[in-house]
Amino acid sequence: xxxxxxxxxxxxxxIPARWAPYVFISxxxxxxAAFGLFPLLFSIALSFHQWDxxxxxxxxxxxxxxxxxxxxxxxxxxxxxxxxxxxxALVSGLPQHLVALPLAWFLHRAFGRWRNAVVGAYxxxxxxxxxxxSLVFSSLFSKDFGLVNAAFATLRQVPVxxxxxxxxxxxxxxxxxxxxxxxxxxxxxxxxxxxxxxLSAIQTIPPELLEAAQIDGASARQRFLHIVLPLLKPMVxxxxxxxxxxxxxxxxxxxxxxxxxxxxxxxxxxxxMHMYAVAFMxxxxxxxxxxxxxxxxxIAGATAINKRLLGARA
Numbered sequence: 146x147x148x149x150x151x152x153x154x155x156x157x158x159x160i161p162a163r164w165a166p167y168v169f170i171s172x173x174x175x176x177x178a179a180f181g182l183f184p185l186l187f188s189i190a191l192s193f194h195q196w197d198x199x200x201x202x203x204x205x206x207x208x209x210x211x212x213x214x215x216x217x218x219x220x221x222x223x224x225x226x227x228x229x230x231x232x233x234a235l236v237s238g239l240p241q242h243l244v245a246l247p248l249a250w251f252l253h254r255a256f257g258r259w260r261n262a263v264v265g266a267y268x269x270x271x272x273x274x275x276x277x278x279s280l281v282f283s284s285l286f287s288k289d290f291g292l293v294n295a296a297f298a299t300l301r302q303v304p305v306x307x308x309x310x311x312x313x314x315x316x317x318x319x320x321x322x323x324x325x326x327x328x329x330x331x332x333x334x335x336x337x338x339x340x341x342x343x344l345s346a347i348q349t350i351p352p353e354l355l356e357a358a359q360i361d362g363a364s365a366r367q368r369f370l371h372i373v374l375p376l377l378k379p380m381v382x383x384x385x386x387x388x389x390x391x392x393x394x395x396x397x398x399x400x401x402x403x404x405x406x407x408x409x410x411x412x413x414x415x416x417x418m419h420m421y422a423v424a425f426m427x428x429x430x431x432x433x434x435x436x437x438x439x440x441x442x443x444i445a446g447a448t449a450i451n452k453r454l455l456g457a458r459a
Contacts, residue, residue, distance in 0.1 A: 192434035212435035223436060225411055226419035227443075229324060233399070233415065234392035237328035237335075241388060242381070245339035250369050252340070253347045264344060267337035275334075279401035282330045286317040286402075293317075318403075320412035327399045327413055331392070339384050346380035347373060382455040389447045393440065396421070416440050 160168055192212055194205040216223055248267075256263050270278065285292050294314040317326045350373060358368050396417040399407070407414025407422075414422075420440065424433035 188434045188437060191431055192438055193431075195429075195431045197428065198430060208431065212432045213439065216432055216435050216439060220432075220436075222411060222414070223416070223419055226407075226414045226416045229411075229413065230393055230395060230415045230417075232324055233328050233331065233395060234389070236324070237331040238385075238388045238392045240332055241336045241339050242384060245336050245384075246343055246374075246377070246381075247369070248336075249340050249343035249347055250373060252344055254365065260344075264337075264341055267340050269337065270334045271338040273334075275397040276401060278330065278334060279398055282326070283402055286326050288314050288316045288318070291317075318408060320408065320410045323403065323408040323413040327395075327402055330398050330402065331395065334398070335388070335391070339388070342380055342384045342387075343377060346377050350376050378455060382451065385451055385455060386448055389451060390444055393444050393447065416443075 191205070193207060193209060195208045195212075196205045252260055252263055284290075286294075288294060297315070315322055317323065354372055355368055358372055363371070394417050395415045399413045399415050400418055400421075403413040405418075407418055416436070417440070420433050420436045423436060424430050
């Protein structure tokens with residue numbers, strides 16, 4: 146006679162089934178709260194306080210809008226840094242799109258199955274280390290041994306081009322040339338990124354439209370101006386917006402190219418560099434936080450203007 150077998154009791158789940166999805170996605174929210182949301186809220190609070198980090202959080206002293214008032218009205222270096230930032234953003238940002246748009250159209254038409262390899266070569270600077278790029282260009286723009294001045298010296302010997310070249314080696318560390326050097330590096334690094342954006346958008350255009358225009362006798366230039374360019378307006382808006390945000394937050398390239406000082410007479414110091422200097426060199430984290438939020442408002446305003454110019458018709 147067999148002993149009665151009692152059914153084993155079902156194990157209760159560690160967590161209720163209805164809570165399981167939230168538990169599995171909770172690591173993202175915990176990490177975002179710790180490293181995203183908390184620094185953001187702390188920065189807002191800090192912009193209204195004066196704080197010595199050595200004294201701990203309890204040493205924070207409420208100063209209201211004094212940090213913003215000082216940054217706007219009395220910080221002359223901030224105004225110069227904002228001018229430098231806008232100058233570099235305009236000189237390096239606008240040519241990126243003027244080159245990337247027709248270049249993407251050319252790559253789309255000319256290279257066929259080899260297009261991806263060519264695009265990868267253009268995209269390579271974007272994924273290369275910023276420090277490595279800046280160090281290489283520091284050598285290229287060296288006054289005595291740089292290849293840029295060597296190229297100018299060679300072109301100076303050509304009768305047709307000689308009058309366009311500078312008469313002697315350029316000292317790129319001088320205030321009149323520092324922003325040009327930084328702009329050249331930024332342009333070289335990001336033109337490939339914009340080319341990839343525009344090329345991806347061109348590849349979504351129905352080929353039937355282009356073929357019909359070609360059959361009707363439209364040249365490649367006419368197809369680009371009257372079909373491709375209007376259809377690319379949403380991507381143009383996105384690419385220009387990304388360029389605005391990136392250029393107004395520019396930090397790594399000018400920081401390394403100028404040795405972290407902004408160069409002679411702060412000619413290469415950007416707003417992000419000035420914010421860093423105020424926080425970590427002057428120890429004024431309250432004013433640095435105020436500058437950060439003023440820069441945020443500037444970026445938001447520039448994006449709104451871009452939306453008005455390009456987004457409404459996109």
